[in-house]
Amino acid sequence: MEFATAIHALHPKTVFRISRAERAETRNVFVRIWDDGITGYGEAAPNAFYRENADDVRARLLQAAPWIRTLKVHSLADIGRIWDEIWPLVKPSRSAQCAVDIGLWDWLARRENCTACELAWGKQPHPVATFATIGISTPEELGDKVAELQGFPLIKIKSDGRADIEPARFVRDRTGAALAIDANCSWGGHDIPVLAHQLAGLGVKFIEQPLPPGEDARMPEILASSPLPILADESCVGLEDVEQMPGFFSGLNIKLTKCGGLTPALRMLRRAQQLGLQTMTGCMLESSVLISAGAVVAQQTDFADLDGAWLIRDNPFHGVRYEKGVLHIADRVQPTESSADMHYESCC
Numbered sequence: 001m002e003f004a005t006a007i008h009a010l011h012p013k014t015v016f017r018i019s020r021a022e023r024a025e026t027r028n029v030f031v032r033i034w035d036d037g038i039t040g041y042g043e044a045a046p047n048a049f050y051r052e053n054a055d056d057v058r059a060r061l062l063q064a065a066p067w068i069r070t071l072k073v074h075s076l077a078d079i080g081r082i083w084d085e086i087w088p089l090v091k092p093s094r095s096a097q098c099a100v101d102i103g104l105w106d107w108l109a110r111r112e113n114c115t116a117c118e119l120a121w122g123k124q125p126h127p128v129a130t131f132a133t134i135g136i137s138t139p140e141e142l143g144d145k146v147a148e149l150q151g152f153p154l155i156k157i158k159s160d161g162r163a164d165i166e167p168a169r170f171v172r173d174r175t176g177a178a179l180a181i182d183a184n185c186s187w188g189g190h191d192i193p194v195l196a197h198q199l200a201g202l203g204v205k206f207i208e209q210p211l212p213p214g215e216d217a218r219m220p221e222i223l224a225s226s227p228l229p230i231l232a233d234e235s236c237v238g239l240e241d242v243e244q245m246p247g248f249f250s251g252l253n254i255k256l257t258k259c260g261g262l263t264p265a266l267r268m269l270r271r272a273q274q275l276g277l278q279t280m281t282g283c284m285l286e287s288s289v290l291i292s293a294g295a296v297v298a299q300q301t302d303f304a305d306l307d308g309a310w311l312i313r314d315n316p317f318h319g320v321r322y323e324k325g326v327l328h329i330a331d332r333v334q335p336t337e338s339s340a341d342m343h344y345e346s347c348c
Contacts, residue, residue, distance in 0.1 A: 001071045003032070004031065004345060005099070005344060005346075006343055006345065008339070008341075008342050009025050009026070011025050011026075011314050012311050013313045014135075014141070017137070020184060026284070026285045028290075029054050030099070031103045033107050034107070038110050039110070040106035042102035043257075050237070058345075063090070064089040079104045083261065083263040094237070102261055106293075115331055115332075117295070117296045120296050126299065128326070130304040132152050132307050133305065134156070142167055149325070152175070154180070155175065155178070157181050161188075163187050168181060172203060181206075183211075185234055187210040187211060193227075196230075205303075207229075209233040212234065213234050216244075219248040231250060232245060235249065236252040238258075239264055251302070255282045269297055279300075279303070281294050281305065289333050291309045318336055319333030
């Protein structure tokens with residue numbers, strides 16, 4: 001099995017802001033895995049919050065490349081075993097693990113002449129309604145963004161340490177979309193149940209990650225007083241964290257690049273459902289490769305936030321199509337002309 005990696009820059013249509021950062025560019029890591037004349041593609045979107053960057057992720061992948069080249073994949077059981085066995089070679093990088101895992105899923109689906117969704121669920125993917133995210137915006141930017149989202153079914157609004165609910169009120173007055181608020185850990189200085197009551201009056205469906213993970217001990221009291229569900233994101237990274245969610249959060253946001261790929265994401269989904277938790281599939285700024293893999297999980301989650309490829313202007317892969325906030329998945333992801341400048345490296 002041959003293996004190569006590339007770092008490729010993606011650019012949001014406008015500067016994308018959340019409570020702790022803003023981005024005009026993100027550097028994602030792509031992998032190509034080929035054997036028997038079949039090529040599979042993987043991707044990771046490393047994030048500084050999880051102490052990852054593209055250069056480190058790629059270095060770990062190249063370090064693991066000799067081992068990866070010895071692999072033979074015949075089934076999903078093989079991919080699950082590989083996911084466990086590669087960890088000592090790439091730790092602590094879940095992003096590196098993710099890129100390989102998704103590449104192997106894609107390769108196996110192509111070899112079996114089916115989709116990754118058929119491998120996971122035994123059926124073709126159905127379209128998924130996804131949140132369209134509004135980053136932290138000036139009043140002028142907010143007006144333009146809301147105009148662009150007319151007719152979309154789901155809108156997520158990023159918040160920061162000001163905990164200003166006026167953007168939610170502005171959006172509610174201009175659309176009939178279901179709303180969610182994502183604080184990205186920034187509401188530590190506020191009375192969150194009071195904010196939740198105000199937001200519930202605006203028809204907001206849930207709040208995401210109001211406190212940093214280090215303050216999770218406060219969450220049971222907050223959750224008990226909140227009229228809205230509260231979902232974990234940064235507080236729930238991998239499968240081991242799912243067990244800690246009941247009583248602290250109403251549900252969780254599963255992101256492939258933070259948990260290590262499609263294999264663990266499906267494990268997280270199944271365990272969360274067993275525990276009666278709400279589930280959402282989320283993303284970073286990503287190409288069609290990661291979004292297509294995330295859509296496999298989103299077939300059975302309560303919510304999807306898979307707008308990462310819609311937010312960027314230079315997607316290097318075909319494979320997803322957005323129609324008014326509804327995500328349609330193609331049978332295959334394929335490189336676009338813009339991927340021609342990817343420089344894959346196969347050895348250190």
